[in-house]
Amino acid sequence: MRIAVAADNAGYELKSALCELLAQDPRVTGIRDHGVRDAADDSPYPPLGIAAAEAVARGEADRALLVCGTGIGMCISANKVPGIRATVAHDAYSAERSVKSNDCQVLALGARVIGPELAKRIVSEWLGHHFDPASASAAKVAHISAYEQS
Numbered sequence: 001m002r003i004a005v006a007a008d009n010a011g012y013e014l015k016s017a018l019c020e021l022l023a024q025d026p027r028v029t030g031i032r033d034h035g036v037r038d039a040a041d042d043s044p045y046p047p048l049g050i051a052a053a054e055a056v057a058r059g060e061a062d063r064a065l066l067v068c069g070t071g072i073g074m075c076i077s078a079n080k081v082p083g084i085r086a087t088v089a090h091d092a093y094s095a096e097r098s099v100k101s102n103d104c105q106v107l108a109l110g111a112r113v114i115g116p117e118l119a120k121r122i123v124s125e126w127l128g129h130h131f132d133p134a135s136a137s138a139a140k141v142a143h144i145s146a147y148e149q150s
């Protein structure tokens with residue numbers, strides 16, 4: 001699985017910790033870091049999150065993992081990219097259902113909300129969840145796509 005990552009300066013430290021986790025996970029075949037690359041870089045979060053989400057939309061990454069202070073700004077930004085379904089989730093059940101119910105390709109985390117160890121646990125589990133296009137959830141997700149395309 002190819003993972004695009006991005007964080008603003010509020011999320012830089014957690015992004016770095018999560019990249020270490022991703023780099024050690026055999027399920028992850030590639031990590032594409034859209035920045036920031038330095039905690040002193042105060043670039044605003046929207047272009048960073050949008051760039052990562054666009055990589056997913058173009059098929060260059062399978063999922064994106066975004067980090068800012070709350071996860072909310074990154075989530076809103078990613079959801080503006082056509083075809084992208086992004087969520088904030090700070091608990092394992094929501095992260096799981098975001099994939100299985102909603103076919104979300106993007107998980108946003110808030111570094112000011114969640115601790116690094118719990119974040120790592122959630123991300124590790126998140127990598128193991130997959131959407132079933134034959135499930136009853138697929139028709140519900142199709143409504144979202146149809147609205148987006150209308």
Ligand SMILES: O=C[C@H](O)[C@H](O)COP(=O)(O)O
Binds near residue numbers: 010045070072074
């Ligand atoms: O959602 C936005 C993020 O939490 C960001 O890291 C901080 O944004 P702010 O500086 O506008 O509070």
